[in-house]
């Protein structure tokens with residue numbers, strides 16, 4: 001039996017296989033952050049392609065926390081209906097559904113003020129953010145909590161907190177972007193405080209599987225390293241996080257040279273060092289490669305990004321390659 005196509009128990013839910021669609025912004029909402037017909041087709045197609053768990057793209061918990069004005073939103077009750085429809089469409093094909101709750105911090109490109117732990121712009125092309133007050137921080141924690149309630153109402157199976165890629169939470173985690181002198185800056189414990197409080201707030205309203213995506217390395221001298229994330233992941237585990245989705249980079253401008261599986265060592269180190277399940281992501285496109293990562297216990301789930309933009313039926317092809325038997329949607333059997 002292949003491991004890629006073996007079911008996986010993620011806390012209370014069973015995934016039919018270990019293939020996860022990584023969150024990918026489609027920048028296809030309008031200013032209002034509502035689901036559009038594009039999203040309905042896009043996500044349902046990947047569900048028909050037999051992906052085990054589909055994570056919706058970064059979805060903003062407040063309007064000023066959008067990467068762009070075309071991001072999906074979950075800051076208002078009006079968002080629930082469209083998200084609910086998306087969930088229903090994906091579940092129709094046996095996929096489990098998740099949503100990535102996000103705040104873009106200093107990488108927001110929307111109108112008006114933007115916010116970050118410290119008043120430092122990402123680059124010349126970005127606005128300088130306002131340093132968040134303690135009241136601003138409390139509001140963001142509350143926004144993540146309210147978003148979790150809305151996600152539950154929409155029927156999602158899984159929540160993922162976006163703690164990666166230089167968006168708000170990862171800006172707090174990294175000493176390269178967090179220069180605060182209060183209880184949210186300085187020591188590892190202080191830089192982790194916002195994520196700790198967001199997890200606790202979400203856990204107070206959400207009992208289901210909870211994932212956190214991290215950038216486990218900044219590729220910068222004054223940034224975080226994998227060792228920091230082993231410590232952070234131990235804390236996440238003690239707070240009831242079920243799996244760490246391990247990405248890297250995006251916090252500061254850095255020269256990164258990706259190659260197939262370049263982030264797998266990070267997933268492996270966190271899995272071993274913090275004794276918590278991890279997801280591996282980054283240029284994994286070949287079934288045998290995915291199987292190798294799982295068989296060698298380097299990670300527990302395989303997250304696929306760009307390959308699913310060009311091959312929504314990747315799982316069906318991968319099953320053929322690995323000699324696993326899975327069923328296409330009943331309507332398509334004659335074509336398979």
Ligand SMILES: Cc1cc2nc3c(=O)[nH]c(=O)nc-3n(C[C@H](O)[C@H](O)[C@H](O)COP(=O)(O)O)c2cc1C
Nearest residue numbers: 022023024025057058281282283284304305306307
């Ligand atoms: C179009 C696009 C949009 C993305 N949007 C998000 C996002 O919303 N949230 C996130 O955590 N990562 C995002 N990513 C990163 C992917 O989830 C993934 O980690 C990355 O593409 C590496 O995996 P891959 O080599 O399989 O594509 C995005 C990537 C792409 C290509």
